Amino acid sequence: MARGGHRRRRRGGAVGDPPGAQVHPGRAGRDRPGIHWSRRGLGAKLYGRRPRRHGRPRGPALRRLRGRRVDRARRPALGARGRQQVLSVQAAAGRRAAAMRTAEVKRRFLAHFEANGHTVVPSAPLPAIDDPNLLFVNAGMVQFVPYFLGQQTPPFRRAVSVQKCIRTPDIDEVGKTSRHGTFFQMNGNFSFGDYFKEEAIRLSWDLITKPIEAGGFGIDQEKIWATVYLDDDESIGFWRAVGLPAERIVRRGKADNFWSMGIPGPCGPCSEIYVDRGPAYGREGGPEVDEDRYMEIWNNVFMQYERGPGTDKENYPILGELPAQNIDTGMGLERMASIMQGVDNLYEIDEVRPLIDKACELTGKRYNVSHTTTAAESHPDDVRLRVIADHVRTSLMLIGDGVTPSNEGRGYVLRRIMRRAIRAMRLLGYEDPALPELLPVARDSMSPSYPEIATDFGRISQYAYAEEEAFRSTLRAGTTILDVAVADTKKSGGKTLTGDKAFQLHDTYGFPIDLTLEIAAEQGLSVDTDGFKRLMAEQRKRAKADAQARKTGHADLSAYRGALDAGGAVEFTGYAEVSRESKVRALIGSGGLITSAGEGELVEVVLDVTPFYAEGGGQLPDLGLITVGGGKVEVLDVQQPLPGLIVHKARVVEGEVRSGEAGYAQIDVERRRAISRAHTATHLVHQTMRNFLGGSATQAGSLNAPGRLRFDFNTPGAVPASVLTDVEQQVNEVLMSDLEVRAFVTSQAEAKRLGAMALFGEKYGEYVRVVEVGEYARELCGGTHAARSGQLGLVKILSEASIGSGVRRVDALVGMDAFRHLAKEHLLVSRLAELYRVPREEVGDRVEQTVSQLRDAERELEKMRAQLVLGGAAALAEGALDLGGVAYVGTEAPEGAAVNDVRTLAQEVRGRFPADRPAVVAVAARANGKASLIVAINDAAKSRGLSAQDLVKGALSGRGGGNADLAQGGGVPADQAPHLLGAVQAAVQTR
């Protein structure tokens, strides 16, 4: 549809062309879209990137066109139905622009609310940095939560945003229904104590019913339904006022139409807007009857009341009206786009469908062959194609926002999503690396809305392709193991692969169960899936039980929230001072908020102002002392469990501390200085690495400890030793230039203009802190630093190593620690030079020479020892006794003979007997005060029923063993050696 719509739009003249293109022609190329938060920026963001499609290479475009044409010819019924559907939903006036691109839906949404006084706020990054309980932003309002909860004052009273979101709880439903996608975008308008129900309803009604020519969505008023909360008569009145007839306004209960965050705080009724997609999608009668036909497109939440505690979703007390009533709305962008494009589900909109087409092209599958009305009844291949499209897009956006595949947390979610996509490709028969084919398609679909995806694609694809390679090697390993298991099962006549085996493959080797099923089926085996599920459930139970067990030991977040609510953000004054007067705002014990703590107790102290730096940005926390009233606490750790809340984890070392008392906080200055030096050094190492390795060498993590730093960064391979030397040298030159280190707060735009480096995964507010070292390095940073680069004294890089694919780590020392390290090494070289009696420069050569001489000498010695031991072999064989037809040699090896030589002697003597003459050779040896025994016998002796193992065990009463030909043992006192030989001889004799 994208293409069809595009063509049509061009033919239709200016209808689809954004007005801003004419208004601000010059801005397009200058501003970087995607990072705008001001109204001014909107124009550039939305209008600035049209023309690039003309410059696209022809190959892929043609291919895609061809694919589309085939596709459309194949399923004319759906095409016709789809178009018809669009026409019936939209007002006649909108027909010419029937298929509206997703980016255009987004643009219109923002423009409508901007025109109505809303500030356009850019999407927050997907990783939800501020909330430890939330992996990803999963709703449009997440970045506004502190405003809704009254923790922060919003800088605007009206806002509008299109927020990137990820939801994974029902990941298994992806592709099976039309509604579940792991990545989606949420349009939302927000009011913070400004307008309420009436205007919210009017604004949303205006946007969806406004004709397309006028910038709206042009939806036929007849097709619109609304739901309201049971007793929300107000809202019914407002809906009637805009023109919606009473028969299309439905009252619904608490489960559907009442909102709360699950914790005490704001709550209130909702009003949802539905669009009737027509009889082809289901029965008549409104959303109560059929939610497939009547599709929810927009939820308006009216934050009207305050609620109390309660675990249940519907069971909690309403405490009263909120003083400031807020509006929070959400319109699924993809859902809206699917309606505007007349497609059945969100996988078929312009931002997703090209991925399905590409996957079809690669796998030779055809999408939606047996066309169905709802996604739920789809062919398994269709489900897989949708999974691929959704997951590839999600992966692209996640990596784009700085998430990288790993074994835990966010990275693990990403990894699972990526592997599911790759797996789905395999199940469709495509076994080559799939992401290099698919990811660029996702980039082309998404970059119109998110240009940074295109500019950053090198980094994104590097991670993605590396992850696919890693997965391919686990698949290879798993396939081998599975093949063996299948063969074993078949050999033993089984028809079923055990649940144990399937689980082991999944659990230990990461081999997906669906591939196990597939491969087993090919081999005619079934799999015990019940057993597999049981084992999975057990594992889940274990992990959950563990998580529960340790949660009780923690002060949970509510105590922190209480402390934060009690006085707002804690002021940090440590940039400017190292000690100050303060007051204890709250004390937190193991069970929550407490009022006092006595000597010896561990307690978490919240001050209203503090010079203590909380661990963050790789910088370790300050330690120190807080004196309060008659008490004194030693600070052991400082953390920031919630944004703005600085918590000192401390032990009361003297007296007692009480909440509310005034006190004096003092940090360990020496430690702070050493940490600050390390932090400044980290910036210099970062900048210098980039100077030598290029701009892609970005920071991936760091540790700033007293006198020591660790710096992780992205780079494809090992850093050559010569580069490390150069980096080290340049950093030290910067130290000698004694540059001033300056920190200042500025707008994000200004920081970007200055070229300050910013990190992925960090969420920055409108104002950011920039730290610069002269003109040499400039970085966004909240840490503490030395005043001048000269204060660092010396930076010494110790090592460079790999810590993961594409990530390297350097360790370095700073200041006196670096000096002490060098001094120590100097002493070491002095000592070596002295021991070898050579000039220092020659120590290396001399060591090399010595090692090689020593090795030669050892080899020579070994050879001579062997000769000594083996020399007598012939004579020993000559002197063999005959014990009832068995040749027997019993001898003691020279004192101190090595085990290897003794064994060789035994074998050597044995070899001197003809093959048909039974022979037993026993050699005893003494070493380290212990006697040992080795017995070697030949095949002829074995066929007489003799066994070397038995002989050794017999002589040593079990303390030895080996096999029938050769056995050894020992451990008895050295003077027992003759007895051992005697025992063997006796055993042979009396056999």
Added chain:
RNA sequence: GGGGCCUUAGCUCAAUUGGCAGAGCACCGCCUUUGCAAGGCGGGGGUUAGGAGUUCGAUUCUCCUAGGCUCCA
């Protein structure tokens, strides 16, 4: 955070109930030779991740530490 598995030569991997640590590739030398991963002979290269224990004896069994893979939270 909890569970399973892995770590052996520069690389990829072998090594039977615990009993002489190997192969292929790479490297070095010599020879042969000029055709797509050339061949032949010879050679160097190992604290079997580190530490402790059990044992006559540990790459192998047990425990601890470090790193990696993987599943579940």
